Amino acid sequence: MMDTSAQQSKKLMIVDDSNIIRRRIERSQQIDRLEVVGAAANGRDAVDLFRRTQPDVVTMDLTMPEMDGIECVEKLVAINPKVLILVVSALADKATAVEAIEKGANGFLCKPFTDRQLNDALEELLRDA
Amino acid sequence: MLKEAEIRTFVDGTTNYFEVSGRQPATVGSPYLVTDGRPGTYEYTGVIGISGARKGIVYFTAPRGMLTVLLMRMQETDCSEETILDLVGEVANTISGNARRDFGKSFVISVPTVVAHNPEKVTPPHARCYVIPINWRAHSAKLVVCLE
Numbered sequence: 187m188m189d190t191s192a193q194q195s196k197k198l199m200i201v202d203d204s205n206i207i208r209r210r211i212e213r214s215q216q217i218d219r220l221e222v223v224g225a226a227a228n229g230r231d232a233v234d235l236f237r238r239t240q241p242d243v244v245t246m247d248l249t250m251p252e253m254d255g256i257e258c259v260e261k262l263v264a265i266n267p268k269v270l271i272l273v274v275s276a277l278a279d280k281a282t283a284v285e286a287i288e289k290g291a292n293g294f295l296c297k298p299f300t301d302r303q304l305n306d307a308l309e310e311l312l313r314d315a
Numbered sequence: 316m317l318k319e320a321e322i323r324t325f326v327d328g329t330t331n332y333f334e335v336s337g338r339q340p341a342t343v344g345s346p347y348l349v350t351d352g353r354p355g356t357y358e359y360t361g362v363i364g365i366s367g368a369r370k371g372i373v374y375f376t377a378p379r380g381m382l383t384v385l386l387m388r389m390q391e392t393d394c395s396e397e398t399i400l401d402l403v404g405e406v407a408n409t410i411s412g413n414a415r416r417d418f419g420k421s422f423v424i425s426v427p428t429v430v431a432h433n434p435e436k437v438t439p440p441h442a443r444c445y446v447i448p449i450n451w452r453a454h455s456a457k458l459v460v461c462l463e
Contacts, residue, residue, distance in 0.1 A: 203426065204401050204404070204405045204408075205397075205398065205401050206386070206389065206391055206398060206401050206402055206405060207405065209391065209393075210389065210390075210391075213390065249408060249412060249424060249425075249426055250426065251426050275412065276408055276409040276410075276411070276412025276413055277412045277415050277424075278412060278413045278414075278415050278416035279415035279416055279418075279419055279420050279422075281419070281420040282415065282420055296413070297409045297412070297413075298331065298332050298335040298336040298409055299335065300335055
């Protein structure tokens with residue numbers, strides 16, 4: 187029987203200036219349903235990588251050098267309005283979460299997070315895919 | 316000058332960080348005021364600059380032993396110097412970012428600056444700083460809040 191899992195998996199790009207967070211996301215249980223196509227440590231690199239790899243799903247930090255996550259979300263959505271973006275940030279105020287959603291993000295996970303919270307957030311995002 | 320409720324925000328953020336990321340709550344000692352501009356550091360320090368409605372710095376400082384155990388609790392196998400520095404910056408960033416839940420969006424945080432083995436490089440912008448002592452799994456660390 188032909189294995190269709192590779193065809194069904196969504197392409198994931200991880201954007202965070204912390205290697206630790208990037209690796210935690212790569213270890214998520216939901217990663218079986220995702221193919222990591224790249225990681226970026228700032229918004230500017232993320233936009234370049236996004237154009238080259240065309241991911242379906244993005245996890246996005248907000249506080250980053252070069253270009254912050256809110257501006258990056260706006261640029262990614264302008265390139266591909268169908269992209270699914272999960273913001274993963276320590277910025278815990280409601281106004282920031284609302285702004286991220288208004289710019290086109292689909293979900294918001296506040297740091298620090300447990301593995302289960304990350305798993306649930308990605309699962310919910312993929313449900314919309 | 317920080318109000319008691321504002322200090323509580325940072326105490327709660329610190330407790331929450333260790334409980335969630337370290338999967339074991341930290342014991343936070345009574346916060347105290349330092350007036351000589353020398354609140355002290357451990358081996359590794361992550362510094363966040365604060366701008367907007369409030370100005371100053373928030374820093375988290377810890378010894379390598381605590382940070383190594385914290386990495387292991389996060390299932391991180393790489394305990395290199397680079398990863399330790401990444402972690403100390405991420406802790407400072409997370410606790411400072413979480414403070415916006417109470418301080419609001421005008422509490423603007425910078426990306427972390429990390430300092431290792433060089434306490435002279437950590438310079439509070441003014442003499443009055445609040446120190447929040449942290450004890451976790453036999454290790455001690457501190458969060459220092461130095462805001463106008």
